[in-house]
Amino acid sequence: MSVNMIDPTDPLDDASQLLFFAFRNLTAEPDRILAERGLSRVHHRVLYFVRRDPGLSPGDLLRILRVSKQALARPLRELLAHGLIASAAVPDDRRRRALTLTARGAALERRVSGAQRRLFAGAFRAAGPAAADGWRDIMATLGDRATARAARAGARRGASRPARAASPSRR
Numbered sequence: 750m751s752v753n754m755i756d757p758t759d760p761l762d763d764a765s766q767l768l769f770f771a772f773r774n775l776t777a778e779p780d781r782i783l784a785e786r787g788l789s790r791v792h793h794r795v796l797y798f799v800r801r802d803p804g805l806s807p808g809d810l811l812r813i814l815r816v817s818k819q820a821l822a823r824p825l826r827e828l829l830a831h832g833l834i835a836s837a838a839v840p841d842d843r844r845r846r847a848l849t850l851t852a853r854g855a856a857l858e859r860r861v862s863g864a865q866r867r868l869f870a871g872a873f874r875a876a877g878p879a880a881a882d883g884w885r886d887i888m889a890t891l892g893d894r895a896t897a898r899a900a901r902a903g904a905r906r907g908a909s910r911p912a913r914a915a916s917p918s919r920r
Contacts, residue, residue, distance in 0.1 A: 774868065775865055775868055776790065776865075778864040778865075779793055779861040779862070779864055779865060782857075782860060782861050782864070783861060786831070786857070787827075788824075788827070788828075788831075789824070791814075791816075791820075791821075791824045792824050792827065792828055792833075793858075793861050793862075794814055795810060795814075795821075795824055795825060795828060795834070796828070796833065796834070796850065796854055796857065796858040796861070796862075797858060797862055798810060798813055798814070799834060799848045799849065799850055799854075800850055800855065800858045800862075803847075803848075803849045803850070804839075804847040804848070804849065805847070805848050806839075806845050806846055806847060806848065807821065807825060807846060807848065808845075810825075810848070825848075828854065831853075832851055832853055832854070833850065833851055833853055833854030833857060834848055834849070834850060834851065834854050835848070835849050835850075835851050835854075836848055837849075
């Protein structure tokens with residue numbers, strides 16, 4: 750085998766390939782639902798994180814999503830215009846905005862994320878609790894350190910959601 754040739758049997762390549770196909774399947778139905786409304790994955794990410802932590806600020810979202818202000822501005826503006834997200838000034842700091850889902854936004858987020866939760870539920874059920882815990886450990890490790898710590902802490906508490914430490918601005 751030449752030095753520049755890639756080993757097609759490398760198990761790490763298998764892991765990358767499995768992740769690719771899993772992600773493709775995990776996003777297919779949500780992408781279809783979002784496209785019907787002229788929305789995309791970034792809109793879903795915003796809806797998802799605002800549902801998980803109502804009151805997030807746009808700055809919080811920038812840090813969580815690791816995108817630029819310009820990359821977040823358009824989707825956030827569209828979600829506000831569609832009446833899916835509400836923005837209000839924080840009482841103790843009028844310069845800061847708190848984002849929450851509207852009833853319509855919550856319904857859309859439930860529908861889009863629900864498709865993914867059903868896939869996860871079936872996969873976790875089929876694989877068993879030990880495999881599901883192992884998968885969570887791997888995903889947490891592949892994420893940033895704060896996410897990994899929060900996910901592990903949440904799993905120890907039996908929580909379905911990571912602790913607030915996963916939101917960098919709330920540490």
